[in-house]
Amino acid sequence: MKIGIVEVAERAGVSEATVSRVINRRAGVSAKTREAVERAMAELGYERSTRGQIVAVITPWLSNPFFTDVAELIEAALAPHGLKGVVCPALPGGIQEREFVNALAEHGVAGVVFLSASNTIEGADPETYDVLAARRIPFVGVNGGFEGHDAPVLSTDDPMSAELAVDHLWTLGHRRIGLASGPSGNRPADRRVEGFRTAMTRRGAADSDAPVVRQHYTIEGGQSATSELLKRGVTAIVAASDFMALGAYRAVLREGLSVPGDVSVVGHDGSTIMEFVDPPLTTVRQPIDRLAKEVARSIVALVSNRDVPRGELLFSPELVVRGSTAPPRRA
Template identity: 85%
Template sequence: MKIGITEVAARAEVSEATVSRVINRRAGVSAKTREAVERAMAELGYERTTRGQIVAVITPWLSNPWFADVAELIEAALAPHGLKGVLCPALPGGIQEREFVSALAEHGVAAVVFLSASNTLDDPDPETCEILAARRIPFVGVNGGFEGHSMPVLSTDDVMAAELAVDHLWRLGHRRIGMASGPVGNRPADRRVDGFADAMRRRGVDDPSSLVMRQYYTIEGGQSATAALLGRGITAVVAASDFMALGAIRAIRREGLRVPEDVSVVGYDGSMIMEFVDPPLTTVRQPIDRLAKEVARSVVALVSGRGVPAGELMFSPELLVRSSTAAPKA
């Protein structure tokens, strides 16, 4: 026998309208009633339909091609399951992000994907995810999760990424390697800095923290950080994003130096367009195809009421060697 909302309503002793509101995760249902309906659905084996449901992808920096690429891949992976991805650009942890979540929850969104949004911050506004948790709207994090909430988190191994970049430059002969990383309190940036420091210490560098500059994930941030690093005699820069790497190249050239003849540069993210900049950028690529597919898999399972493993799943990055790195001058 096919289980419908009539059977669920009878088991939970509520109206069919109430069951509908719970299924569509709308407001106007008490936590106790919502729990009773969810329990009845589980007991009867009722499965939510996914057809036509909205999945919000909250992400910053759509001007950055990496975020646009990942968001597009997530949308494409959700579509065959009847789910429609909607992009919500908002600065991490800002008021706009919370307003997006509040409005989406009110309109019965099926799930939310935090793509390097407030889930990457050390001390995010707790109200953002609490709104979703109260409505039992599932959410997934990319490159970070919310403490105190059981959720799937799909991340690139930032420590391994730093090791790949340092190892490449070290093998070329560089010993004064600097890092231009993102701001303090951004978890991926903090992890990359930790990975960089560990990689340098293993190679006998006593004080790698003196070779790290923290700035924003922008071209200007990379330029500022690299200008400071050049004053410390570095011959190579590991940037925490491809955009920061472009800023590093600008800073190097403004000092009358050349890339890679005088200073080598390694980026991070692996956007396809970085193959066509001047010089083509050596970068550590995040495996966005596998990330997007796993995000979609988790979302589909959660929306359908099936359990998924909680905790963080790490994906291995890969080094793409191009023309922005070379052996240092003798």
Template identity: 70%
Template sequence: MKVGITDVAARAGVSEATVSRVVNRRQGVSKKTRDAVEQAMAELGYERQTQGQLVAVVTGFVSNPFFADVAERIGSALAPHGLKTVLCPAFPGGVQEPDFIEALVDKGVAAVVFLSASNTVAGADTDPYELLRQRRVPYVGVNGEFADGVPAPVFSTDDRLAAELAVDHLHRLGHRRIGMVSGPAGNHPADRRVRGFLEAMERRGLADAGRLVVRQSYSVEGGQAAVAPLLAQGVTAIVAASDYMALGVIRGLRRQGRTVPADVSVVGYDGAAVTEFTDPPLTTVRQPADRLALEVARGVLDLVGNREVPTGELLFDPELVIRSTTAPARAAEPA
């Protein structure tokens, strides 16, 4: 027998209109009443209807092909289940994100996906998460764990493994002075990629690798700015923490009169399809956008349907894609 709003209202001792507001996560219901309705829904096995409900995808990198691809794939996976995604461009840790969350919660949003948004920033404001928790709006993170004490499912590419794959590839080609350009300190994925890089270098007996790390913005300009200090350290290969940064590195190397990969090899990260068509085609560590998006969609559907989803981080293996920006080192280098 199918459980309906009438059954939930009778069990919770409230009106059907109140149950409807709770089901659609709208305002105007006290916490005590909301808790009673949610408990009645759980006891009766009531599942929210998803037809026409919105899922917000919050990201600060809409122009980046990888994030656009993941957002599109999430939307495609949710659409057959009656959920529609709305893209919310917001700088991670900025004021736009809380504004989006407050506005969407009042409209009855079904769930929120933080796609490398405030969940990637150390010390980010946790008020939006608290608002979502109070209103029983489920949320998940992609590529970044939430602040301590914020329990939520997170789906991430294994950044440490990504760094290991890049360093291993370059080391096998004979490179020993391998530099890295990563995102700003305090950005969780950037920090993890740096740790993975340093661990990979240490495992191969390459000392003082910390001096070969430059922190910059996740942009073409950030990659370009890292070239001069890395060349000053005598690097023959550079690992970039994004494909955009890698393209900036290549541009910077050319402006310094160096060629890629004859003089310096370059490895990117993300694996957007466009990198196959750059000049030269970019060797990169590809994030599994398809698997990430599918698991995010599954998690959202389960949460919206009041089903349990494990909190904590689920890691996905990246893949090294070897193209034309890496080549053997010109001569054997001292470790």
């Protein structure tokens, strides 16, 4: 039997008009009444129609072309299904992210994509996800999951990213390789650090030959981390992002050295613009085309009340070799 608003209204003990306002996420309904209606919908298995509504893509750092590229690809993949992607720039875990989600939940949104937002932070406040779950609004994570919620997560295989970078530099002859990583508590950064140390240990490198410096995912962060790593005598830098790699370039040049003559640099993300820096950046490219398509597939299935695989799905990255890496000078 198909469940309609009449059955939901009877179960919740409210009018059909009230149920309609809750379904369409309109104002004028108390929190207690809204909760009763949502509970009745869940108990009866009511299927809410969401076609043609908005999917919010919450992401930081739109100044970074990587996030812009991924957001655009997600939007393009959603469009054929009648869903409209809207980008909401917000710092991970900040009050702006919560305000976006609260406003979207109140006024109507089909789903939410957390693109390297608070879902990448260990111990992030679960309030944002709790709001969505209470309203039965589906959400998906990219490069990080949700504590306490079994939502789909699509991620680049970070340990493999580290392995690809280390293998390339080791094959060139580098034996003192440093990692300019993202901050502690950031899931992708933590996993890349673990992958980097595993890759270096597997090749017989001592801890002193594989230093790690944690900094922000910015040009300035990459510059600061690289300055510290150069003091430790490294001949190659693995950067946690392409922007950090640009900071590494700056730090190397300010020491009177050159890339790759004195220091090789490998980035991470795969922004197209990095092909045009001098020298063009060797980088580990995240498979953003496949990631974006899978994000869209998951959102479309969820808003249509279809089951989707839960847990984390890992995508393999790709090493793109350009001009920023070469054998160490001593070789």
